[in-house]
Amino acid sequence: RARGHPDEERGRAAGSAGGVRALECDGHEAGHELIQRAYAIETAAAKYDLRHSNRAIDVSNLEYEAELLVHLRERGFVLAPEIVKTTTGTPNFWFGDDGWTLFRWMDAANLDSRPQMNEARTANAARTLAAFHLATKDFRPKSRRPEWPIFSKAEDWTDRWADRADKLAAHLGDDEFRDEFLALAHRAARDLDDVDFAKLPVTCCHADYRTRNMRFDDHDDSVAAVFDLDTAMCSTRLFDLGGAATRFSTTGKVTADVDAGVRFLRAYDTAAPLTAYEWHVLPIFIRWRLIRDVAIYFDRWWLNVRDACNALFAGAAADIVAGCAASPSSSAAP
DSSP, X not given: OOTTOSSHHHHHHHHSGGGEEEOOOTTOEETTEEOOEEXXXXXXXXXXXXEEOTTTTOHHHHHHHHHHHHHHHHTTOOSSOOBOOOTTSOSEEEETTEEEEEEEOOGGGGSOSSOOOOHHHHHHHHHHHHHHXXXXXXXXXXXXXXXXXXXXXXXXXXXXIHHHHHHHHXXXXXXXXXXXXXXXXXXXXXXXXXXXXXXXXXXXXOSSOSGGGEEEOTTTOOEEEEOOOTTOEEEETHHHHHHHTTTOOTTSSOOOOHXXXXXXXXXXXXXXXXXXXXXXXXXXXXXXXXXXXXXXXXXXXHHHXXXXXXXXXXXXXXXXXXXXXXXXXXXXXX
């Protein structure tokens, strides 16, 4: 079942019951059907990670991620998974509608999936995201992401996806929660209408940059691995920064922690300075990004992040950016 693997030994290992063991699949299920599968492939020479994409119904979509991973390696960013190409030179192989990718084994990716955060790790995560953005500023993929809500960008929000917030609000149940969510979602849409996206440089965004999608070295708190790039896409880097500003508190929770947001953005800006206009509109993206993720991913997740969203719209998003401007070393400083 492993046709296309770079050598026969690896193919035999993948096809033999003794050479394969199933890894934890993070609970990606549709009904009773598991839609993401992962196997450890062990040979005498090396160890590999064979994965079935949970978004493999679109060939171009899987190839987009492969193009990105190859590009990152070529640009010297080695913290992301490394693809092992097939004998024909393709990064993925297919059985019917199932897309599979073989990766070199990453020991770091199998460390604690809920790492304990501290200030050093937050700063290192920020610098790593800056390195990721710098490595992909010239990324021009031949493949394209499909027209799925999960690939909604800020520049498309008001025209294409804001109505999704209306539809999902019906599932919130409580009228107070629903009305509150919709008010913030529509305010975010109006704010985005005022952004001049032509002034925002485009890079490739991770699009799900958070602690559970990275691992840290326990000895020096450096970032040891960054993965789960199946939703990565080209957009303004404020897409990532708007989310990261609320996801790297030492509590490990999504929160409107001003100090944590300032700490992350200052470290990022030191490595990859933002323009004056990016700083100017960044509060809009910090407010929108959490609302966007509620609408796209988890309708009832709103009940968990409601307080954070309200705090961001009440002034915490602006306070985060103002806190960065208070740093003499920050490009946000007047």
